[in-house]
Amino acid sequence: MKINTPMDVLVLGSGPGALAIASALGQENLNVSVLSKNDPNEPWPYTYGIWGEEVDELGLSNLLKYRWSKTVSFLGEGSTKDSSTKNKATPHNRDYGLFDKEKLQSYWLDLCQQSSVKWNKGEATALEISKSNSIVTTSNGEKHIAKLIIDATGYKSVFLERPNHGEIAVQTCYGIVGEFSEAPLEKDQFILMDYRSNHLTAKEKEEPPTFLYAMDFGDGKFFLEETSLGLSPPVELSTLKSRLITRLKHRNIQIKKVDHEELGVFLPMNIPIPNLNQSILGFGGSAGMVHPASGYLVGGLLRRAPHLAKELAIALRNKSNTPSDIAKIGWETLWPKNLRRKQALYHFGLEKLMRFEEIQLRDFFTCFFSLPNKQWYGFLTNTLTVNELINAMWSMFKKAPLNVKWGLLEMKGREIRLLWRFVKPGI
Template sequence: MPASMSDVLVIGAGPAALAITAALGAEGLAVTVLSLGDPAAPWPNTYGIWGDEVDALGLGHLLEHRWKDTVSYFGAGDADPAAPANRPTVHGRDYGLFDKHGLQAHWLAQAEAAGVAWVRGRATAIGFDGPAGAASPGGSCAVTSADGRVLQARLVIDASGHEAAFIRRPDRGPVAGQAAYGVVGRFSDPPVGPRQFVLMDYRSDHLTPEQRLEPPSFLYAMDLGEGCFFVEETSLALAPPLPFETLKARLAQRLTHRGITITAVEHEEWCLFPMNLALPDLDQPVLAFGGSASMVHPASGYLVGSLLRRAPGLARAVAAALADPHASPAALAAAGWHALWPLELRRKQALYQFGLEKLMRFEAPQLRAFFASFFALPAEQWYGFLSNTLTLPALLAAMVRLFATAPAGVRWGLMGMQGRELGMLARLWRP
């Protein structure tokens, strides 16, 4: 291999790019990262994870905050705080918020120790030394940057996010986005209980009757300690997504209804990402990772736990394929795609997307009843569902149990077939 050629060139500088870069470096591969921004620049968003999930990875030390008091509210709300409509659903499971600077430093340190080369620039084209790199054995990829530089590698991984320019995926209709507006700051009164984390607060007593007919949103909130809190108004998923202005206004309305004002804003968070992107074409000669590979969990929106779990396995598969000096970029990418999206994971993804399509049709009362039933499942089922750690048979069993125990209105909503749902079920068998 020429001295100027890398084993792998990674495009991107966010969590997905750093996760796969660190994992590839741990395999002893020569890696170059091409990114428009500084890989050490602070990330704008926060990242949460269930305590069991991060503990299983041995990375609990990367949490900045951890809560044992984890609850949700699925009642409609009432003026009386003690009313049944205000009773919390207690999850009984730890939840954590990553120290995002610590997580970033964790991956950067691994990459630096592996001798990763960092290049600043925007990728504008990828060329191959044969038709798609597969016409003849061997070969490489040539990535051209906006300033005219050409970087060579045997394989390219686009980890630049859900709008990745070099990843093909089928068009399966409107893409649903999860939108959220949040504030880290100080308040006239605590918006949540001391040392408490609220996963979902679907109470709607602060809304007008007209607003209650609009697509619902919920509060995601936590006590950060020392008088500081994070509150975020979130829309589960919609196509098109709820506007930020609507979410910001609803958050203010929710707080005002409870007699709470924001006294100091330390950080604002604007979050929008797709929940039901189609899986990429798995026969293309460029590999993807993270949002560009449709790895966002369609039911929960979680991604970082999946990055941490799946990056090492993908890196091992890529390293094994690279051991063949005659493997073309297409063959290398094929090995990566097979490791990243094996048949069982593709079928699970189809199930999750089918479920999300159903929930997007639910009105607020149905959603509240659905989630109340969901979190009444055995903890290993709802946790495994949200973390994507259940096997396919276990996932099907959880969904069957949920259907059997849910109220009639939820069951009817789950049974009705509209629009794309039959096609989604078909992908369970032929993903």
């Protein structure tokens, strides 16, 4: 049986969340090791978007592969049946970017290398925690000892415990990068949401709505992704693929070449925050850090990892702290009461949108993007304070047409419990 050198922190995982927190901890001059069944250099399968202002404020705009200033949505005609709005674009007047996945991964890996983060390959299967340290055992019997364990293995985390709040809303997407018989969107354009549905039959319009997320890559290449905002049960990938093809056929556009197929992004949108009294810590998707309203994650990782690492470094240098003490400080830093309250509001909003019919969704987003630019941007990036978030939601409600107001007021399921978690976020 191999027993590895004791470390300050052992991070489980090798995705964005794991690399973000491992690199930040390494920069605090802590002894950090990473354990994963995958190689940390293994390419990531999915694309990651971010608003231009977010990445500029972080000083990391060089990590973008693409950036668009012509950013719009198409919300189609809503309950007003105003045909003049059917093909009218809603401008967002904000830059949007797509990360260069290799550069983003290399950025974190380089920081890890600078601080001598150690890499271990293996599958964690057992966990023991005492007053002095934590021990993770792998499937081949290796033991890894650390003062603190951080589980960053994603939504199906290895060791983290979380409450059961019922059904999980899942965002599903089917996307392709390729060439087409003609341009499916304007030159240098990014489409956040295209909810137009005149390509669907009346029966299909009664099914859960989906939208197109699309961008011009230049040189005749485009990325098109049919997306379901978040549902339980989720929209099937076969349905999304069929809808994307139907959308293109309606416009007499043929797919000439597929360079890449993005198959099945199953993104849990309202995964509960883990139990905050456990003796290990989480980070990334495993810690419930996905934005419930937008599905964004990477911006939050980049903003929050350095602050969490600083607080953990202080806790780890206090030799009287047990693993449970350090984890508690970590959870309090990662999920303070104000962030838990905001998360409850976001979950409440998603619960409503899951039940909205197509016309209600169109009307909702039409009102949402008519809010002051800073309000809807802050909502989507989770950068508003609690009071600012409440003001944004109240402004949205006042502007909304009656069908949306009624949908927001009607209580059909978990809304009361979600609002109670806003009032009393617990521990």
